[in-house]
Amino acid sequence: MSGLWKLYQTKNTPYLDIKPSFSGRTVIVTGSNTGVGFEAAIKFVALDAKRVVLGVRSVAKGEDARSRIEERTGRQDVVEVWQLDMLDYDSIQAFARRADTQLESLDVAVLNAGVMFASAEQSAYGWEKTLQVNVISTALLGLLLLPKLKMSRMSGSARPVLELVGSNLHTRITGLDDPLDGRLLKHYSACFSRSQYSISKLFMEYINIGLADRAKSEVTGKPDVLVLSVSPGLCRSDLGRAYNTWYSWPAMWAFQTLFQRSAEEGARMYVSGTLVGVEGQGGFWHEGRLKEPAPLVAGEEGKVLQRRVWKEVMDALEGYVSGH
Ligand SMILES: NC(=O)c1ccc[n+]([C@@H]2O[C@H](COP(=O)([O-])OP(=O)(O)OC[C@H]3O[C@@H](n4cnc5c(N)ncnc54)[C@H](OP(=O)(O)O)[C@@H]3O)[C@@H](O)[C@H]2O)c1
Numbered sequence: 001m002s003g004l005w006k007l008y009q010t011k012n013t014p015y016l017d018i019k020p021s022f023s024g025r026t027v028i029v030t031g032s033n034t035g036v037g038f039e040a041a042i043k044f045v046a047l048d049a050k051r052v053v054l055g056v057r058s059v060a061k062g063e064d065a066r067s068r069i070e071e072r073t074g075r076q077d078v079v080e081v082w083q084l085d086m087l088d089y090d091s092i093q094a095f096a097r098r099a100d101t102q103l104e105s106l107d108v109a110v111l112n113a114g115v116m117f118a119s120a121e122q123s124a125y126g127w128e129k130t131l132q133v134n135v136i137s138t139a140l141l142g143l144l145l146l147p148k149l150k151m152s153r154m155s156g157s158a159r160p161v162l163e164l165v166g167s168n169l170h171t172r173i174t175g176l177d178d179p180l181d182g183r184l185l186k187h188y189s190a191c192f193s194r195s196q197y198s199i200s201k202l203f204m205e206y207i208n209i210g211l212a213d214r215a216k217s218e219v220t221g222k223p224d225v226l227v228l229s230v231s232p233g234l235c236r237s238d239l240g241r242a243y244n245t246w247y248s249w250p251a252m253w254a255f256q257t258l259f260q261r262s263a264e265e266g267a268r269m270y271v272s273g274t275l276v277g278v279e280g281q282g283g284f285w286h287e288g289r290l291k292e293p294a295p296l297v298a299g300e301e302g303k304v305l306q307r308r309v310w311k312e313v314m315d316a317l318e319g320y321v322s323g324h
Pocket of ligand 1: 030031032033034035036037055056057058061084085086087111112113114115133165166167168231232233234235236237238239240263
């Protein structure tokens with residue numbers, strides 16, 4: 001009961017809607033045709049960004065989102081719709097290449113596209129799809145966009161930002177299985193459970209730390225790019241679509257009404273996350289503050305797990321990204 005009361009209180013304490021200027025800056029938001037990503041894209045446009053790229057798997061849905069963003073913000077010729085399917089490495093590579101060649105600079109990239117499946121399905125690469133999208137493909141896109149973000153820093157703009165979208169649910173995972181061959185990604189890809197989404201977001205935190213490390217300048221050791229994981233908190237979106245059956249609809253409706261913030265309120269965290277200083281490098285931005293590392297991210301055990309999962313993901317991506 002106290003958990004539900006806490007959720008109710010959280011829902012009724014919205015984050016501050018801060019409004020920094022993104023004038024002159026170019027922003028990418030993936031998975032931005034709906035939900036929190038869509039609301040975040042609206043914010044970046046309304047806050048004067050020069051270009052906002054919607055990375056979407058359906059261009060038709062993206063075009064529809066573009067019209068709605070233009071209508072709501074009154075700004076034309078800012079939003080672009082680019083195809084991106086996080087289940088297809090060719091599409092991810094093409095997207096990153098396009099960013100490299102067609103964008104003058106890249107100042108903020110929000111890797112928001114994410115999924116929560118109700119049952120196990122395999123991707124074309126043999127991984128369970130929640131892990132494929134939320135972890136492996138997010139790592140690939142982050143790695144491929146990092147050089148462009150770094151270059152944008154060198155061309156004199158403010159420190160560019162790479163946001164991964166995390167979830168506080170990752171903090172609830174307090175123990176992992178110990179597979180015989182030691183391969184965690186392979187093990188959790190084969191053993192789908194109700195915790196799959198939370199586990200994917202834990203593994204994504206390990207990717208966040210790995211990318212944060214690679215974002216450091218080789219000369220100064222300081223971050224050229226701010227890399228962090230931001231959480232929108234519990235909010236209304238299409239994320240639970242796989243669980244949306246007609247018989248669960250009344251319960252879902254009651255839960256959403258009582259306990260979930262709006263997607264717009266969630267998107268406020270993506271904006272405030274861009275202002276976190278270097279102390280946030282590789283950290284988790286939640287409820288307007290940098291949260292203490294989760295049990296399986298903290299300490300020596302966290303370091304060991306991070307290295308293991310990072311290596312497994314890099315092995316999985318071998319041949320798709322160079323220079324890691
Ligand atoms: N809502 C919450 O309470 C909550 C809490 C914590 C974290 N999050 C995280 O916030 C992020 C946004 O989720 P949301 O709540 O806004 O959910 P959502 O409404 O379901 O939006 C997810 C977005 O990701 C896109 N996407 C899914 N699979 C994709 C793929 N293979 N390739 C490209 N795009 C893909 C979806 O596109 P389609 O519409 O084409 O499927 C959609 O645009 C996710 O990373 C989620 O894990 C959400």
